[in-house]
Amino acid sequence: MQGNQAMSEGAIYAGAKFFAGYPITPSSEIAEECSKVMLKIGGVYMQMEDEIASIAAVIGASLAGAKAFTATSGPGFSLMQENLGLAVMGEVPCVVIDVQRRGPSTGLSTKPAQGDIMQLRWGRHGDQSVIALCPATVSECFFMTVKAFNFAEKFRVPVIMAPDEIIGHMRENFSLPTPGEVEVIDRKKPSGSPENYLPFAADKDGVAPLASYGSDYVFHVSSSMHGPDGCSNNDPANAAWRVAQLHRKIEMHRDEIVITKTFSAEDAEILLIAFGATTRSSRAAALELRKRGVRAGVLQLITLWPFADKEVASLGGRAKTVIVPEMNYGGQMAGEVQKVLGGGADIRRVNSYNGEIITPQDILKAIR
Amino acid sequence: MKENQKRYEVILAGSGGQGLVLSGIMLGEAAILEGKVVVQTQSYGIASRGGLSLAEVIIDQEEIIYQQVQEPDIILTLTEEALEKYIPYAEQQVVIFYDTTLAKARTGACLTGYPFTRIASDLGNLGSVNILSLGAMIAKIPMVKKESLVRVIQKRFKGKALEMNLQALETGTDLIRKGEQTW
Numbered sequence: 001m002q003g004n005q006a007m008s009e010g011a012i013y014a015g016a017k018f019f020a021g022y023p024i025t026p027s028s029e030i031a032e033e034c035s036k037v038m039l040k041i042g043g044v045y046m047q048m049e050d051e052i053a054s055i056a057a058v059i060g061a062s063l064a065g066a067k068a069f070t071a072t073s074g075p076g077f078s079l080m081q082e083n084l085g086l087a088v089m090g091e092v093p094c095v096v097i098d099v100q101r102r103g104p105s106t107g108l109s110t111k112p113a114q115g116d117i118m119q120l121r122w123g124r125h126g127d128q129s130v131i132a133l134c135p136a137t138v139s140e141c142f143f144m145t146v147k148a149f150n151f152a153e154k155f156r157v158p159v160i161m162a163p164d165e166i167i168g169h170m171r172e173n174f175s176l177p178t179p180g181e182v183e184v185i186d187r188k189k190p191s192g193s194p195e196n197y198l199p200f201a202a203d204k205d206g207v208a209p210l211a212s213y214g215s216d217y218v219f220h221v222s223s224s225m226h227g228p229d230g231c232s233n234n235d236p237a238n239a240a241w242r243v244a245q246l247h248r249k250i251e252m253h254r255d256e257i258v259i260t261k262t263f264s265a266e267d268a269e270i271l272l273i274a275f276g277a278t279t280r281s282s283r284a285a286a287l288e289l290r291k292r293g294v295r296a297g298v299l300q301l302i303t304l305w306p307f308a309d310k311e312v313a314s315l316g317g318r319a320k321t322v323i324v325p326e327m328n329y330g331g332q333m334a335g336e337v338q339k340v341l342g343g344g345a346d347i348r349r350v351n352s353y354n355g356e357i358i359t360p361q362d363i364l365k366a367i368r
Numbered sequence: 369m370k371e372n373q374k375r376y377e378v379i380l381a382g383s384g385g386q387g388l389v390l391s392g393i394m395l396g397e398a399a400i401l402e403g404k405v406v407v408q409t410q411s412y413g414i415a416s417r418g419g420l421s422l423a424e425v426i427i428d429q430e431e432i433i434y435q436q437v438q439e440p441d442i443i444l445t446l447t448e449e450a451l452e453k454y455i456p457y458a459e460q461q462v463v464i465f466y467d468t469t470l471a472k473a474r475t476g477a478c479l480t481g482y483p484f485t486r487i488a489s490d491l492g493n494l495g496s497v498n499i500l501s502l503g504a505m506i507a508k509i510p511m512v513k514k515e516s517l518v519r520v521i522q523k524r525f526k527g528k529a530l531e532m533n534l535q536a537l538e539t540g541t542d543l544i545r546k547g548e549q550t551w
Contacts, residue, residue, distance in 0.1 A: 025414075109414055170435055171393060171408040173400055277435070284434035360434055 004029035010145025017043035020057035030071035051076035065212030085124035091156035111355030112165035201228035206249030268297030271319035382446030387498035392423030398516035496536035503540020
């Protein structure tokens with residue numbers, strides 16, 4: 001099965017019933033798959049006129065009660081930012097798949113990159129927070145898409161899946177799990193009377209129950225600052241509470257959201273910190289180093305945002321050298337690693353930005 | 369050639385539209401039918417027809433960590449551009465099959481030319497060049513059993529297309545097995 005197909009299957013397994021999108025390489029197979037499957041499962045596939053409309057339709061469908069998603073790549077992901085901000089502010093569960101290709105702009109449409117790392121986190125204006133996941137295998141494409149929907153529904157937040165082109169287009173052995181085998185989470189629904197429903201009054205877990213448009217619960221969702229009832233509220237105390245709540249509902253569940261994997265990292269004096277396809281190059285490089293008697297290991301970041309600061313601090317703090325290979329020019333993730341480990345740490349960046357993957361040999365060259 | 373080889377790495381290179389990604393997928397599916405672990409990747413440009421296009425397949429009995437081919441066992445090149453790119457591997461004793469219909473003939477111990485495209489065309493289906501050359505490759509290096517590929521073809525194609533592709537596979541394997549020089 002292909003990575004892109006596994007993400008479509010993961011979405012459907014998680015209960016997605018709505019896909020709106022504008023096909024773009026290297027994500028098109030997701031739209032293609034959904035165009036075939038959605039009708040069969042009683043869902044909706046909408047071919048939109050552009051990516052702005054795609055994310056708008058996804059937000060509308062989600063507020064109407066459906067688990068909804070879209071898939072795109074860099075140029076389309078840029079167009080989606082404004083409405084993604086609305087989804088953050090309106091606390092609308094949704095999943096966006098950004099299969100990363102080499103930019104800037106339309107760049108090299110068929111070639112891989114990991115250049116959207118900071119855009120995933122900061123693409124929207126105005127001090128907000130989202131969740132971003134990045135798979136490195138076809139199996140992770142499936143399971144992490146299910147996770148993405150679970151996080152979106154549980155925390156009422158947009159979740160972005162951000163594989164690179166290699167992982168989106170790669171095929172590997174994979175058999176779909178049977179229904180019930182993997183946990184699927186649905187959003188909290190209100191149980192009180194519709195008259196007293198407050199769509200933005202967060203429970204102790206930081207998240208308010210979400211009713212569906214078209215139900216007895218009539219409510220207002222606004223991108224502007226709002227109170228617990230969803231209506232406009234410009235009180236500074238309310239604004240402070242709202243902004244903090246949008247961040248805190250993710251921060252307080254940080255340990256549940258941050259997913260990492262390690263490969264012989266416990267005793268590593270050379271620690272490779274990687275995500276997406278470069279995880280595989282890093283694992284191969286670490287194995288080669290172990291053969292040479294060097295204690296090398298890999299910390300794979302599956303959750304890119306929120307950043308795995310504790311894991312990086314713990315393993316990176318013990319290592320003599322940390323290497324961060326990534327398919328971008330400046331080392332977007334390496335900067336985050338540096339923030340955690342401090343200016344004195346030996347952090348080496350291995351970057352490719354020519355549309356080609358980083359090989360294990362490229363990584364080995366960083367170690368003299 | 370090692371009969372009990374555990375891992376095979378294959379490159380299928382040519383031009384967009386020759387069906388090489390599809391033959392990579394089919395080779396992978398055949399290996400999966402035999403219980404193997406497979407990774408298939410691809411690389412191509414923005415054109416749906418033309419431009420260098422390639423598929424890579426790794427077949428192993430255990431987890432494949434790095435997904436790209438590093439030590440190919442066999443390379444198929446269906447265009448001059450693809451052959452030029454991979455010809456240095458011939459010096460490393462890697463078997464290279466190339467298409468004499470579309471690339472200039474070369475000499476070299478590991479370089480074997482067949483007019484794959486012309487034979488496919490003579491069979492009445494230019495589009496089956498991918499399966500024809502795949503047949504030749506598995507006859508040369510037993511990465512998968514022919515029967516497994518037959519099963520994959522039967523699953524993917526129906527009617528006339530099925531018939532033509534099975535014939536292409538047979539013709540491709542015969543090229544190696546019988547060493548026929550009938551063209």
